Amino acid sequence: MVGAVTTFSANRSYAEAMDAADELAPFRDRFVRNDRDVIYLDGNSLGPLPVRTQARIADVVDQEWGVGLVGSWDKWIGLPMEAGDRVGEHLVGAAAGQVLVCDSVTINLYKLAVSVLDAQPGRDVIVTDDDNFPTDRYVLEGVAAQRNCELRLIHSDIDEGISEQALAAALDARTALVSLSHVSYRSSALADMPRLTDLVHSCGALMLWDVCHAVGAVPVELDAAGADLAVGCTYKYVNAGPGAPAFLYVREELQPRLRQPIWGWFSQRDQFAMGPRYDPEPGIASFLTGTQNIVGTVAVEEGARLLGEAGLQPIRSKSMALTSYLIELADEWLVPLGFAIASPRDATRRGGHVTLRHDEAQLISQALIRENVVVDYRVPDRIRIAPAALTNSFADVWDALDKVREITSAKSYAGVPVEPPVS
Secondary structure, rough: OOOOOOOOOOHHHHHHHHHHEEEEEEHHHHEEEOOOOOOOOOOOOOOOOOOHHHHHHHHHHHHHHHHHHHHHHHOOOHHHHHHHHHHHOOOOOOOOOOOEOOOHHHHHOOOOHHHHHHHHHOEEEEEOOOOHHHHHHHHHEEEEEEEOEEEEEEEOOOEOOOHHHHHHHHHOOEEEEEEEEOOOOOOEEEOOOOHHHHHHHHHOOOOEEEOOOOOOOOOOHHHOOOOOOOEOOOOOOOOOOOOOOOEEEEEEHHHOOOOOOOOOHHHEHHHHHOOOOOOOOOOOHHHHHOOOHHHHHHHHHHHHHHHHHHHHHHHHHHHHHHHHHHHHHHHHHHHHHEEEOOOOOHHEEEEEEOEEEEEOHHHHHHHHHHHOOOEEEEOOOOOEEEEOOOOOOHHHHHHHHHHHHHHHHHHOOOOOOOOOOOO
């Protein structure tokens, strides 16, 4: 099992010994790996393709669509709820009937934020933090402008994340909604979901969590934490592919109180009666909008199944070991070269990636990609490295950081063309 080797060594043999003890190592062969020379450490932007997902999508296209044609809607129409239950069971700690796979994070965030404001007359404040993911801040800013509400941006430490004290200071009797990220996209700082949720509830507000950078890498327990609402994406650690549908969570007892603002025919009760007025389905289905992405939704379902088979606790244990090892190597090799650790050092306060800070981070990240080590860059001076538990080895981490050391020592990044960053 991971952790059987306990005494850190910067020799590659240490990584090899850790890999030999890794019970999750066989899962690497469950993913498409066309170029084994590439060290892919960017699963926090786009996860790799599972072999089973490739086969399932081919079946949907060739058989369900190609042969079944419109008759396949008999099995497709309930897929957003079925896939949502799969995500709830395996990935986010939610009982059936509370998670729905649909739309994008941006649309889902809008639906939930507006529904909360409408359900809480007299409360006109939305709270988020100034280092939250941009789409979250933009959506909430737009909702506040449209509804003539106040958006309170609390300061979040760019490396350590949000503090309980800063959040408490922003809450009062006017607060309707607080929306925060469980894992910071920039630093990987992991928020204390139960404590912060309780704090928000103490002022009578509702709590909406963005679990995009957590789901699939960190065990998320929405029901146990008392979360009211959540949104998450599936193209990162859930490995459902580019543009795959997102998901939303609405706590069961809140569902009758909230009416989402985008009234589409897929959330209409007795959908095919084509009635003259909107009458939403009860329960989580009321948060559907229009026709959903079936190919993407089956990819979400397969990704959740695969992660469920591996188990979130073993995934989390290996992830913490991988990122701790990365930090130990960075301390040994990279800090003397001008790097700094820009993520929490305590593994229990860190998500699935580690961020390194360097004045030439953008150029170094581009040089790494040209050397087949795929990482990503975030402003102002950060390289994010995300060793995924099911697809990466400890030797991958050793080889990648050795390449960072080589490029930085030789300053071979100078003159490398800068490409625009991706999600």
